[in-house]
Amino acid sequence: MAALAPPVAAIRVVVRRALNGLPPGGPVLVACSGGADSLALAAATAFVAPRLGRSAGLVTVDHGLQAGSAQRAEAVAVWAREVGFAPVEVARVEVAGRPGGPEAAAREARYQALTEAARQHGAAALLTGHTRDDQAETVLLALARGAGPRGLAGMPARRDLAGVPLLRPLLEISREQTRAACAALGLDTWQDPHNTDPSYARSRVRADLLPALVRALGPGVVDNLARTARLVAADNAALDGLAVAALAAARCADGGLSVAALAGLVPAVRGRVLHTWARELGALPAALSYGHVNALDALVTEWHGQGPVDLPGGIRVLRRAGRLAPVDPT
Numbered sequence: 001m002a003a004l005a006p007p008v009a010a011i012r013v014v015v016r017r018a019l020n021g022l023p024p025g026g027p028v029l030v031a032c033s034g035g036a037d038s039l040a041l042a043a044a045t046a047f048v049a050p051r052l053g054r055s056a057g058l059v060t061v062d063h064g065l066q067a068g069s070a071q072r073a074e075a076v077a078v079w080a081r082e083v084g085f086a087p088v089e090v091a092r093v094e095v096a097g098r099p100g101g102p103e104a105a106a107r108e109a110r111y112q113a114l115t116e117a118a119r120q121h122g123a124a125a126l127l128t129g130h131t132r133d134d135q136a137e138t139v140l141l142a143l144a145r146g147a148g149p150r151g152l153a154g155m156p157a158r159r160d161l162a163g164v165p166l167l168r169p170l171l172e173i174s175r176e177q178t179r180a181a182c183a184a185l186g187l188d189t190w191q192d193p194h195n196t197d198p199s200y201a202r203s204r205v206r207a208d209l210l211p212a213l214v215r216a217l218g219p220g221v222v223d224n225l226a227r228t229a230r231l232v233a234a235d236n237a238a239l240d241g242l243a244v245a246a247l248a249a250a251r252c253a254d255g256g257l258s259v260a261a262l263a264g265l266v267p268a269v270r271g272r273v274l275h276t277w278a279r280e281l282g283a284l285p286a287a288l289s290y291g292h293v294n295a296l297d298a299l300v301t302e303w304h305g306q307g308p309v310d311l312p313g314g315i316r317v318l319r320r321a322g323r324l325a326p327v328d329p330t
């Protein structure tokens with residue numbers, strides 16, 4: 001019997017670890033584009049899931065953005081049925097007419113379709129093929145836009161996606177390993193033309209910046225960036241926990257926040273409290289910026305009788321009688 005290729009074994013190990021932590025019931029659903037990362041993930045899941053007594057399904061999204069995308073999706077679905085996935089679904093989505101750039105619109109449409117499929121099939125979890133290289137790119141992009149710890153923590157290995165657990169088992173696996181695994185298994189992989197399109201910042205990071213960093217600083221740089229994300233994520237979790245308690249303690253009976261309580265917090269916790277509270281009030285998370293939270297903070301720490309702060313979503317907050325409170329939309 002031929003020896004198992006090390007990348008195939010490594011990917012099976014991380015997938016087994018991810019699936020082991022799930023409660024019983026419901027299939028796991030693999031989100032598979034047909035690219036090397038998610039195909040390697042799918043192949044490992046098809047092997048591991050039945051051995052853990054779980055069923056595994058697969059969803060591939062056809063964004064309809066390129067000629068041949070429907071055939072690509074169909075080819076992924078045919079392979080998935082052959083290797084035993086059930087259910088197998090091709091989700092066709094409409095990208096045009098959504099807000100944001102084309103990349104954001106495709107992503108939004110994709111996650112919507114994936115969440116719907118997961119709900120419809122009562123999935124225990126949705127699995128995506130994000131790798132350590134994707135994580136390193138995410139950290140670099142966050143650094144470049146001046147993101148705070150939330151951005152620098154990169155993508156979590158597990159998060160809630162509208163009620164469905166989203167798992168990223170491959171965050172410790174390199175893209176080189178997923179390619180090698182697919183080659184060892186004889187799987188044909190699809191190359192997403194968007195991944196090499198230089199009009200996307202992420203493609204430029206992938207094609208130019210990371211290779212330049214590796215040349216300048218050595219091959220450990222990708223792993224190190226991913227480690228930074230893990231370390232920051234752990235600190236974030238601790239600070240987020242403090243902020244939950246601080247928000248509860250600062251809350252007044254009418255829903256406003258006590259300025260005195262806020263003033264007694266360290267800035268890292270106060271910023272989180274104000275960010276969370278702004279979201280509670282209905283400020284749109286994607287549009288809620290550092291500048292907005294900073295302006296709320298100034299109502300506490302640099303008070304000179306300034307007027308209300310406008311938050312995205314038509315929310316206004318002012319300081320009055322020792323409290324921060326939303327202005328009634330009258």
Ligand SMILES: Nc1ncnc2c1ncn2[C@@H]1O[C@H](COP(=O)(O)OP(=O)(O)OP(=O)(O)O)[C@@H](O)[C@H]1O
Pocket residue numbers: 030031032033034035036037038039059060061062063110127128129130131134192195
């Ligand atoms: N068309 C799609 N259908 C289903 N899942 C998708 C699709 N595109 C992306 N995904 C999921 O999202 C993950 C991240 O995709 P993205 O395009 O950002 O990264 P990638 O590194 O190019 O992944 P891949 O090599 O699998 O295409 C993929 O690994 C896959 O799980």
